[in-house]
Amino acid sequence: xxxxxxxxxxxxxxxxxxxxxxxxxxxxxxxxxxxxxxxxxxxxxxxxxxxxxxxxxxxxxxxxxxxxxxxxxxxxxxxxxxxxxxxxxxxxxxxxxxxxxxxxxxxxxxxxxxxxxxxxxxxxxxxxxxxxxxxxxxxxxxxxxxxxxxxxxxxxxxxxxxxxxxxxxxxxxxxxxxxxxxxxxxxxxxxxxxxxxxxxxxxxxxxxxxxxxxxxxxxxxxxxxxxxxxxxxxxxxxxxxxxxxxxxxxxxxxxxxxx
Numbered sequence: 001x002x003x004x005x006x007x008x009x010x011x012x013x014x015x016x017x018x019x020x021x022x023x024x025x026x027x028x029x030x031x032x033x034x035x036x037x038x039x040x041x042x043x044x045x046x047x048x049x050x051x052x053x054x055x056x057x058x059x060x061x062x063x064x065x066x067x068x069x070x071x072x073x074x075x076x077x078x079x080x081x082x083x084x085x086x087x088x089x090x091x092x093x094x095x096x097x098x099x100x101x102x103x104x105x106x107x108x109x110x111x112x113x114x115x116x117x118x119x120x121x122x123x124x125x126x127x128x129x130x131x132x133x134x135x136x137x138x139x140x141x142x143x144x145x146x147x148x149x150x151x152x153x154x155x156x157x158x159x160x161x162x163x164x165x166x167x168x169x170x171x172x173x174x175x176x177x178x179x180x181x182x183x184x185x186x187x188x189x190x191x192x193x194x195x196x197x198x199x200x201x202x203x204x205x206x207x208x209x210x211x212x213x214x215x216x217x218x219x220x221x222x223x224x225x226x227x228x229x230x231x232x233x234x235x236x237x238x239x240x241x242x243x244x245x246x247x248x249x250x251x252x253x254x255x256x257x258x259x
Contacts, residue, residue, distance in 0.1 A: 006145050006188040010222035043121035049192060052216055056194070057172075057201040060117050061232075065110050066176045066199065069232055073101040073134040080135060080143075083150070095144035098221075100135040118172055118234065122203065127240035128165040134176075137183065137229040143221035145188065148235060149206040149213045166238030167207060174201040176230035183229040184222040189215070193222075196229060211238055 028046045044058035061069075077099035081090040105111035115126050149167045173185065175196040185194045185202055194202055206217050221229075 006186060006220045009186045009188045009191060009193050010182075010184060010220065041116050041120050043117045045121050048194070049190065052190075052214060053205065054187070054192070055121075055203045056197075057117070057121050057203055059199045060121070060201045061114055061174055061176075061199050063199070065114065066230075068110050069103070069132075069134055069176065070230060072103055073136070076101045077134075077136055082146075096146075097141045098135050098137045098143060100133050102130075103132045103134055105132045114174070115234070118203075122170070122244075124170065124236055124241050124244045126234065126236055128237035130161070130168075130235045130237065133233045133235075135231050135233070137221065137224050137231075139224055139226070139228075141229065142223040145218055145220045147206070147213060147215075147218050149217075161237070164239070167211060167213070168235040169207045169211070169238040169241055170203065170205050170236040172201055172203050172234040172236065174232040175199070176232055177228060179224060179229045180226040182223050182225035183227070185219060186222055187217065187219045189218055196231075207238065 028044070030042055030044055043060060046056040046058055048054050048056055078101065079092055080096050080098045080100040082093045082096055083089070084091055103111065105115075111132055115129070118124065119126060148171050150162055175198055177196065178198045179196045183196050185196070186192070204217060206214060208214055221231075
């Protein structure tokens with residue numbers, strides 16, 4: 001059933017079977033941050049869903065930024081891997097057809113600039129975020145239904161990063177190319193499909209405030225039918241974000257909007 005839902009949403013490319021009350025009604029705003037890099041940082045935010053909260057950060061990267069990031073990844077891309085559910089080890093899988101490169105970004109000026117804009121838009125510190133992963137999907141490339149957070153109940157099998165920095169509390173997905181046909185990001189359990197728009201980024205939370213996974217956030221990177229798809233992803237870990245996003249455990253919802 002879930003496989004059917006994902007295929008339908010990828011094919012139709014529209015929102016379906018979703019409570020209209022949860023759709024954000026053209027909620028757009030501009031966030032202004034501190035004077036950094038010689039100028040004030042602004043982030044254009046569009047909320048597209050209210051429960052769970054999903055946002056588009058409009059034009060968060062420049063054309064120059066994207067060209068620079070692609071240049072860093074070229075000739076360094078390798079077949080992407082997944083974490084084995086049972087062993088926690090990294091391995092290739094036939095349901096993830098893409099190439100990727102982890103960019104060590106601590107001192108990189110472009111990564112620092114993008115991170116600063118994410119902080120302005122979301123209030124998160126990104127103190128425990130993973131390195132920026134740059135990925136390329138060619139014709140037929142896709143990533144079938146998956147969670148961004150860990151699903152293993154046995155803590156002894158959790159990877160070292162999860163043990164020290166916590167699970168992936170949020171995902172920042174930067175679209176670095178336009179895709180003529182295919183390539184949507186689909187949350188099939190929500191009936192939501194988002195088409196890649198170059199320079200924009202999709203942002204969502206993966207965990208509830210008690211750091212348990214939100215199963216509604218299972219998603220798919222739809223197959224590429226024409227063109228190529230470039231994305232850059234920051235997976236933001238929970239450690240260090242405890243004070244960034246005040247929460248109400250009883251309501252199991254994030255209290256703080258991305259603004």
